[in-house]
Amino acid sequence: MAAAKKKKSDLSKLRILVTNDDGIGADGLVVLEAIARTLSDDVWIVAPELEQSGASHSLTLNMPVRLRKLADKRFAVSGTPTACVLVAVQEVLPKFAAANSNKSGGKKAKPFDLVLSGVNRGSNAGDDVTYSGTIAAAMEGTVLGIPSVALSQQCEDRDNPKWDVAKKYAPKLIAALIDAGWPKDTLMNLNFPDIAPAKVKGVHLCPQGKRRVGVALTGRLDVKGRPYYWLGGERDNTADRPGVDIDLLYKGHVTITPLRLDLTDYKTLEALRPAIKAVK
DSSP: OOOOOOOOOOGGGOEEEEEOSSOTTOHHHHHHHHHHHHHOSEEEEEEESSOOTTOTTOOOOSSOOOEEEEETTEEEESSOHHHHHHHIIIIIHHHHHHHTHHHHTTOOOOOOSEEEEEEEESOOOGGGGGTOHHHHHHHHHHHTTOOEEEEEEOOSSTTSOOHHHHHHHHHHHHHHHHHHOOOTTEEEEEEEOSSOGGGOOEEEEOOOOOBSSOSOEEEEEOTTSOEEEEEOSSOOOOBSSTTSHHHHHTTTEEEEEEEESOOOOHHHHHHHHHHHHTOO
């Protein structure tokens, strides 16, 4: 007897938090909001007031974090992507619950069911995941127990990202991932190639890779002859091995990489036990 086909989830009931690291005015945030609304009408936007690219999983600790309401379910936060997720979960929703307590009989507001971060202007593959504020927002959602997905659009010409690739593939992939489910300590990292949707070669689940050379450093002189430096710019996109996210992305594939919050190297941990045990 054939196994019963799994019933697809009713995504229309999802409460979705949308955030990013490119800032509240970023084009990629508009794209991601449109993607989220193909899944559900209950979409909340809580994003940084200013661009926070490269912020990683940092917290805003040395200055106050300010929350600015722009419209219904739309807020700007003067902090990092991590701070945005924290504020959304711990401040925005509780206030929404208090404002609607008469309608809901005093019950707490329904929590967020999904965090979507992006769509980042530029890929977040390989080593980039350790620097990325886009990934960090999804990490914070995962820390708080909310299934989280980071989305990034590779673009060689930063003034003309091919957002249509994410628009076409993201809704179907997010829905498929939600139906399949994933562990609570894991986030999903999606990258879309810098080509027209019709030229995408496929969708691949793949491991995280490593670039041959990391972040570029460019040195210049100021008007007084003193050196200064810019981080970023041209990078070597050669992957350390075939079949990883960087390799497949630059060959025209959409990539999906599950990332774990637990960074422990268990193999090395066990290998070191005898040496540490011998220390008196």
